[in-house]
Amino acid sequence: MDSLDLQVLAQAREWHAAGHAVWLVTVLETWGSAPRPPGALLALRGDGLVVGSVSGGCVEDDLIDRVRHGERVGRPSLIHYGVSKEEAARFGLPCGGNLRLVQEPLAGTGWIDEVLARTGRHELVARVLDLETGEVRIEPAARSEQFSFDGRLLRALFGPRWRMLIIGAGQLSRVLAQMALALDFEVICCDPREEYHLTWEVPGTAFSRQMPDDLVLELQLDPHSAVVAVTHDPKLDDLALLEALKSPAFYIGALGSRGNTAARKERLRQFDLSPAEIDRLHGPIGLHIGSRTPAEIAVSILAEVVAVKNGVGLTQKKDGSAVPAPADGAVCAAGLR
Known part of the structure; x- marks a missing residue:
C-alpha cells in the first residue's frame, strides 16, 4: 500500500459526509508498462474532483468525463484501458500497456473508519471487496501478502508492510x-x-x-x-x-x-x-x-x-565499501515488493 491510499480514503470519507456522491477506483491488473501498480487507488467526486491516481493523468481525465456525462455506476464495475496500441497511446499508457480498473460507489464509510483507526495503530489490514455483492469487510493481513484479485474478490492491503x-x-x-x-x-x-x-x-x-x-x-x-x-x-x-x-x-x-x-x-x-x-x-x-x-x-x-x-544493484557505492552479494532470489523476485 501507499500512504496516498490512506489520504484518498480520508478525503473520500469527508466528501461522503458532506453529501457528495463518491466513487472509488482501484487498479486491478496491469500488462506491459502500465504507469501505476495493482492496488493504486483514486476517489472521484460527483462533480469531477479527484484525489489519488491510477495512471499518468489521461485515464483520470476519462473517468472524470464519464461521471460528468452521467455514467454513474451503482455497483462495482470493471473498466479496461489500452486494449489496442492506439488506445494505449490515447490514454498515456506506454506502448503495449494495459490497465484494468474497478469502479465502485461509496455507499458507506464505516469500513474506512476502521481502516484509518487500525492503520493509525500500525496494524496491517486487508480490505476485501466482493464485486458481485459490493460488500466490504476488513480483515487482518500478513506482511507477506500482496494485492490480489481472483475475478470476484479484491483484496487490498492498508498499513505498513x-x-x-x-x-x-x-x-x-x-x-x-x-x-x-x-x-x-x-x-x-x-x-x-x-x-x-x-x-x-x-x-x-x-x-x-x-x-x-x-x-x-x-x-x-x-x-x-x-x-x-x-x-x-x-x-x-x-x-x-x-x-x-x-x-x-x-x-x-x-x-x-x-x-x-x-x-x-x-x-x-x-x-x-x-x-x-x-x-x-x-x-x-x-x-x-x-x-x-x-x-x-x-x-x-x-x-x-x-x-x-526493490532488488536493484548497488552501483553507487564508495570504492572499498562492503556490498553484500544478492541473496538467492532478489527481494522483488521473491514476491516481497
Missing part, C-alpha cells in the same frame, strides 16, 4: 525516521540511554528503551524488516547486529567509515556468526551521494534500503 528498526535516537535517527515514515515504513527506534529517550519526538514512531539485542529478538524480524544501526557505540550497534544478522531481515546496515566497518566485522567474527552472515552487513551504510548533513545522510541510507528492497 515494511518495518525499520533504528538503533540510536540522535539527530540523524530523527530525520531518518521521518523520511522512512513517508516511505510507508513502520518505524521503531531503540535507545536505552535516558538522555536520548527524553528528546525523542517523532510522531508516528514507536520507541523502546530495551537493550537492542533483546528488542531484535522480540520483534522476530522477517524479510520485510530493515535494521539501521547509527549510534557509533559498538556496545549498542554490535549487540543489535549480532542478532539481526542471523535473522531474515532484508537489510542490515551500520553507520561508520570503511575502517570502522572492517573493525566491526572483526569484532563480529569473535561471536557465533558465520562468514556469510557477517557479509550481509551493509557498510559503510548508504549510497555515495556526497552527503554531509544529517538529512543528506538519511537520504543516502534510505536510497540504499529502497534499492535493496
Whole structure:
C-alpha cells in the first residue's frame, strides 16, 4: 500500500459526509508498462474532483468525463484501458500497456473508519471487496501478502508492510525516521540511554528503551524488516547486529567509515556468526551521494534500503565499501515488493 491510499480514503470519507456522491477506483491488473501498480487507488467526486491516481493523468481525465456525462455506476464495475496500441497511446499508457480498473460507489464509510483507526495503530489490514455483492469487510493481513484479485474478490492491503528498526535516537535517527515514515515504513527506534529517550519526538514512531539485542529478538524480524544501526557505540550497534544478522531481515546496515566497518566485522567474527552472515552487513551504510548533513545522510541510507528492497544493484557505492552479494532470489523476485 501507499500512504496516498490512506489520504484518498480520508478525503473520500469527508466528501461522503458532506453529501457528495463518491466513487472509488482501484487498479486491478496491469500488462506491459502500465504507469501505476495493482492496488493504486483514486476517489472521484460527483462533480469531477479527484484525489489519488491510477495512471499518468489521461485515464483520470476519462473517468472524470464519464461521471460528468452521467455514467454513474451503482455497483462495482470493471473498466479496461489500452486494449489496442492506439488506445494505449490515447490514454498515456506506454506502448503495449494495459490497465484494468474497478469502479465502485461509496455507499458507506464505516469500513474506512476502521481502516484509518487500525492503520493509525500500525496494524496491517486487508480490505476485501466482493464485486458481485459490493460488500466490504476488513480483515487482518500478513506482511507477506500482496494485492490480489481472483475475478470476484479484491483484496487490498492498508498499513505498513515494511518495518525499520533504528538503533540510536540522535539527530540523524530523527530525520531518518521521518523520511522512512513517508516511505510507508513502520518505524521503531531503540535507545536505552535516558538522555536520548527524553528528546525523542517523532510522531508516528514507536520507541523502546530495551537493550537492542533483546528488542531484535522480540520483534522476530522477517524479510520485510530493515535494521539501521547509527549510534557509533559498538556496545549498542554490535549487540543489535549480532542478532539481526542471523535473522531474515532484508537489510542490515551500520553507520561508520570503511575502517570502522572492517573493525566491526572483526569484532563480529569473535561471536557465533558465520562468514556469510557477517557479509550481509551493509557498510559503510548508504549510497555515495556526497552527503554531509544529517538529512543528506538519511537520504543516502534510505536510497540504499529502497534499492535493496526493490532488488536493484548497488552501483553507487564508495570504492572499498562492503556490498553484500544478492541473496538467492532478489527481494522483488521473491514476491516481497
